[in-house]
Amino acid sequence: MPPDTMTSRFPRSSPYWPVVSHPLLRRVLPGLAVSALGDGMALVAVTWLALQLAPEGQRGTWTAVAVAAYTLPSAAGTIVFGRLLAGRSGAQLAGWDAVLRAGALAAIPAAHLAGALSIGLYVALLATSSLLHSWGSAGRFTLIAELLPERDHLPANAVLAILGQAATIVGPPLAGILTGATGAVWVIALDALTFAVLALTYRLAVPGGTRAEPTEAAPSRTAGFGVIRHHRALRGLLALTFGFFLLFGPFYVAMPVVVTEELHGSATNLGLYYTAFGAGSLLGGLATGYVRRWPLWPTTIGIVVGFGVAMLPLGLDVPVGLSLPAFALAGLLWAPYTSTSMALFQRSTTTARLPQALAAYSAVIVLAVPLGTMLGGPLTTGMGARHTLLLCAAATVVLGVVAAGLAGLRSRQRPDRGAAVGLWSGGG
Structure with missing residues (x-):
């Protein structure tokens, strides 16, 4: 086959082509890229401004409070606004979040x-x-479920x-540099x-009120938690993700x-390690x-096991020439986890209930x-930094091994093989 023919076929053969060529998503993605860059810059700016504003002798405390304030209140917002926001489209939810962020952050320089x-x-x-x-x-992941067929959810999440x-x-x-x-x-x-810019993008690029299905009337503030509670696979995914992220937390204390x-x-x-x-x-x-054709549950659990194995050298007395590539491998394995776990949600519940379930999951x-x-502080003090890293990697x-065992046990308890295959392919 001539090289020019292969070149012309490549973009369309990519799993990302249906995402970047979608008539609505291709208009939203530039706004998402711009806001992602803004959030990347905020990683530095939020802490630096806290250091400048905090009283002498209290800078460490106020910096920690500022970092927490930039993320943790979203957990309360899930419940407080649960009844108001349930039943809204993905674009509306993501757009309102962008409007609130823009307004509250703009009030700081004002x-x-x-x-x-x-x-x-x-x-x-x-x-x-x-x-x-x-x-x-x-809202972002719901928008994907609303606009794209199931086979394209994982590549879209990856984008x-x-x-x-x-x-x-x-x-x-x-x-x-800018600071x-x-x-x-x-x-x-x-x-x-x-x-x-992102809020304006959602407003102009996506038609308002687009939903695949109607939602239930007068949902409770905690309806999303109810969706997860009544779905065994989603309960398991929530427990797995919480444990996975919890065990990664001590790294921020022990690694430095x-x-x-x-x-x-x-x-x-x-x-250099962060890079x-x-x-x-x-x-x-x-x-x-x-990897969109891989079964989602084994892939998600395999990421957890592989990540732990890749982190083990950081807790062992090995040369930097080994620990640095191992940490890069850990980053490579970490990256797909959110995409695969979101795809499991997108396949496990209706589009109408998806925003509530995902908001509860995120909370x-x-x-x-x-x-x-926070756990990393006493662990590092009591065990030493290297032993803390080793403990978290091994845990x-x-x-992951326990999750694989439980998932395998559940599949064997299913009365028919089709149900078992559904579990391991990402079904409920």
Whole structure:
């Protein structure tokens, strides 16, 4: 076959082609990319501005509070706005989240210009900006389920993940440059502008009120938790994800200690590990679409086991030449997890109930990494940083093996083979 023929066929043969060529999604993706970059820059700007605003001697405490305020209130927002937002389309949910983020974040530079920005007001505005975050995340994945057939859900989820992973590589260094040139408050202003662009994108690109199915009347505030509670596979997925993210949390405490105290490295060395993980994650995200024909449950559980195995060298006394590639491999394995777990949700419940279930799922999962990070403090102090990493890696492997055993046991208990195959392919 001539090379030019193969070249012309390649884009259309890619699993990502139905996603990027979709008449509605291709208009939304640029807005998502812009807002992802804004969030990548916020990783630096949020903490830096907290350091500048906090009183002397309280900077560590207020910085931690500011970081938590930028994410954790979304758990409360899932319940508080449950009745109001149930039954809305994916584009509406994601768009309203973008509007709230844009408005609350824009109020920070406005308060700064007015001379009224205090650390307390700053934290309050960050918390306000995150109230609809779980609903916004649910809206993005619901929009995919509304617009695309099931076979394209995993590649579409992967596209969202790739945008986020690329932003975490590009955003922080760009934020560092802009912060040095203009100040952290103006980087947050730029973040607000990116969310305004995203809100406008949803408003103009996706027809309002588009839903595949009607929703139930007058749902409760906790309807999403009810969907998960009555679905055994989703309960198992929630438990697996919570444990997986919880065990990753101590890394943020133990890894810097290992690099500085045991490897006698610098911040540059620590950054090299982060870069390796980020590069691996980007490659893993790009590869995710090509495993769409793999059975979802075994793939999701296999990611957990493989990630734990890849993290083991960090807890062992091995040379950097081995631990650094292992950490890059861990990033590669980590990347597809969100895409496969979201695909399991998209296949396991109706489009009408999907936003509520995903918002409830996000509300629980958003607590996992912070709790794990808090756990990492006493573990690192009591056991040592390297032993903490080894314990978490080994526990992750055990978690995956137990999940595989339970899933296999359930499939054998199914009265017919078709049901068992449905479980392992991602069905309920």
